[in-house]
Amino acid sequence: MGGVLEIRDLHKSFDSHHVIQGFSMDVVEQTLSCLIGPNGAGKTTLMDLISGRLKPSSGSVRFRGDELSGLSESDIARRGVGRKFQVPAVFKELTVRENLEIAFSREVNPFRNMLKFRDKAMLAKLEEVSVLVNLENRLSIVAGLLSHGETQWLEIGMTLMQEPQLLLLDEPIAGMTEAEVDQTAKLLREVRQHSTLIVVEHDMGFVRRVADMVTVMHMGTHFAEGKIDEIEANQNVREIYLGTEEDAA
Numbered sequence: 001m002g003g004v005l006e007i008r009d010l011h012k013s014f015d016s017h018h019v020i021q022g023f024s025m026d027v028v029e030q031t032l033s034c035l036i037g038p039n040g041a042g043k044t045t046l047m048d049l050i051s052g053r054l055k056p057s058s059g060s061v062r063f064r065g066d067e068l069s070g071l072s073e074s075d076i077a078r079r080g081v082g083r084k085f086q087v088p089a090v091f092k093e094l095t096v097r098e099n100l101e102i103a104f105s106r107e108v109n110p111f112r113n114m115l116k117f118r119d120k121a122m123l124a125k126l127e128e129v130s131v132l133v134n135l136e137n138r139l140s141i142v143a144g145l146l147s148h149g150e151t152q153w154l155e156i157g158m159t160l161m162q163e164p165q166l167l168l169l170d171e172p173i174a175g176m177t178e179a180e181v182d183q184t185a186k187l188l189r190e191v192r193q194h195s196t197l198i199v200v201e202h203d204m205g206f207v208r209r210v211a212d213m214v215t216v217m218h219m220g221t222h223f224a225e226g227k228i229d230e231i232e233a234n235q236n237v238r239e240i241y242l243g244t245e246e247d248a249a
């Protein structure tokens with residue numbers, strides 16, 4: 001079955017290091033897919049290839065039927081693919097409100113956007129997103145003073161200001177407290193009501209709570225895919241990934 005995102009026979013090499021080796025995957029609209037796999041499996045590289053940060057050596061990434069490989073990172077973002085990295089990239093000296101305002105438009109000069117788009121549509125979006133990411137009471141705080149978890153939410157919020165149709169998240173709960181993890185699970189389930197998400201995650205407890213589908217990567221290949229129960233019961237997956245975590249525990 002096809003999907004909103006169709007990845008076909010994707011390859012990526014860095015010199016002689018063949019990191020993505022014929023990877024294919026379909027992502028169905030309005031689902032949350034978790035991408036798991038051992039360290040070095042190629043998860044971040046795959047996200048980089050989807051978002052245009054890296055160009056594939058060969059293969060195809062189609063989003064809503066359009067080929068993305070070959071487009072620039074900003075063109076891919078304009079087509080509705082949002083990305084949040086593990087390390088947040090917020091403007092620490094600006095307030096939460098200003099950070100969200102800047103993110104509203106995809107124009108090049110963010111400070112011009114702040115003046116130009118202080119309109120009703122932006123205000124409505126800002127209110128909706130700030131409630132969603134649990135920062136509605138922190139709008140006038142300088143971003144540099146936010147907790148780690150709040151900073152992660154702000155960056156998710158900045159991505160949501162652009163109304164992405166596909167949202168790529170790299171380890172969104174890294175370093176969060178338990179309460180923040182709970183809040184993030186709730187947030188992602190809400191975002192999924194109107195967007196499609198791919199989340200790279202190592203924490204299987206969190207994967208269990210949020211994932212509709214789980215895709216396992218191993219050595220740059222699509223190793224397995226299914227519901228969380230199927231993946232956790234899959235002996236081959238346990239051998240290359242889950243088993244090793246248990247052994248280490």
Ligand SMILES: Nc1ncnc2c1ncn2[C@@H]1O[C@H](COP(=O)(O)OP(=O)(O)OP(=O)(O)O)[C@@H](O)[C@H]1O
Nearest residue numbers: 014017019037038039040041042043044045046217
């Ligand atoms: N720019 C690069 N140049 C050379 N090798 C790279 C580059 N980027 C990634 N690699 C290699 O590609 C492989 C896959 O890395 P990647 O970060 O995609 O894995 P990952 O599954 O995200 O791992 P982790 O779970 O540890 O974050 C690794 O062996 C890494 O060293």
